[in-house]
Amino acid sequence: MSTLYEHTTDGPARGRLRLLQLYPRDMNIYGDWGNTLVLARRAQRHGYDVELLSYDPGQDLPGEVHLLVGGGGQDSGQDRIKDDLLEVGPQLRDWARDGLPMLAICGLYQLFGRGFTTGKGREIPGIGLIDAHTVAGRGRLIGNITLSTREFGEVVGYENHSGLTTLGPGAKPLGTVRVGDGNNGTDSTEGARVHHVIGTYLHGSLLPKNPAMADWLLARAVEHAGQDWDPEPLDDAWADRARAVAMSRPR
Numbered sequence: 001m002s003t004l005y006e007h008t009t010d011g012p013a014r015g016r017l018r019l020l021q022l023y024p025r026d027m028n029i030y031g032d033w034g035n036t037l038v039l040a041r042r043a044q045r046h047g048y049d050v051e052l053l054s055y056d057p058g059q060d061l062p063g064e065v066h067l068l069v070g071g072g073g074q075d076s077g078q079d080r081i082k083d084d085l086l087e088v089g090p091q092l093r094d095w096a097r098d099g100l101p102m103l104a105i106c107g108l109y110q111l112f113g114r115g116f117t118t119g120k121g122r123e124i125p126g127i128g129l130i131d132a133h134t135v136a137g138r139g140r141l142i143g144n145i146t147l148s149t150r151e152f153g154e155v156v157g158y159e160n161h162s163g164l165t166t167l168g169p170g171a172k173p174l175g176t177v178r179v180g181d182g183n184n185g186t187d188s189t190e191g192a193r194v195h196h197v198i199g200t201y202l203h204g205s206l207l208p209k210n211p212a213m214a215d216w217l218l219a220r221a222v223e224h225a226g227q228d229w230d231p232e233p234l235d236d237a238w239a240d241r242a243r244a245v246a247m248s249r250p251r
């Protein structure tokens with residue numbers, strides 16, 4: 001575990017959060033680091049101090065975490081972290097059952113599932129935190145994507161993946177695809193929800209254009225820390241403009 005930096009409020013803090021970025025060295029492509037920066041900055045603007053931590057293979061997991069974020073990676077990145085992920089998997093599953101909010105993007109979304117079958121038939125085991133399985137597809141699913149979700153309204157992002165993910169009965173989809181391919185291009189689902197964990201293929205970064213999801217994760221983190229969620233009204237005009245542009249662009 002490494003402490004990257006701390007975000008502090010300009011005045012008295014309403015509380016303090018510990019945010020953990022999982023495998024930033026190997027699983028951090030397509031702007032996924034921006035999700036962590038958005039969470040830290042919005043927490044600060046809402047009046048909460050944030051300690052930003054990172055974890056890479058071979059380090060010790062911190063004893064106390066209130067929010068976990070992980071990004072996507074290429075096949076080589078998944079190979080470098082897969083053994084370590086299996087070792088820390090029991091702790092991550094315990095955290096999830098205990099209500100710790102998590103956001104897992106693309107490659108980590110796949111490995112948070114039950115496993116990934118490569119194009120050559122090799123099985124890369126996952127940690128089974130999400131009831132889902134992924135197989136390698138023959139092509140890539142690429143482009144702007146828009147979802148309809150019950151909790152966050154319309155969610156926009158950018159997908160770029162070859163894995164085809166199918167959810168089991170123990171996971172609910174994040175949303176229904178309006179434009180794009182989603183989990184597998186066939187069943188109109190995208191992402192997965194279990195406990196307070198969100199898995200998704202949406203890059204872009206995801207959270208700058210979807211502040212409602214960012215604040216939902218922060219609210220769950222504050223609650224997990226035993227504090228009161230008392231947010232400030234924030235001006236999200238730029239996020240609204242970014243969402244409109246994203247939804248207007250063709251695939």
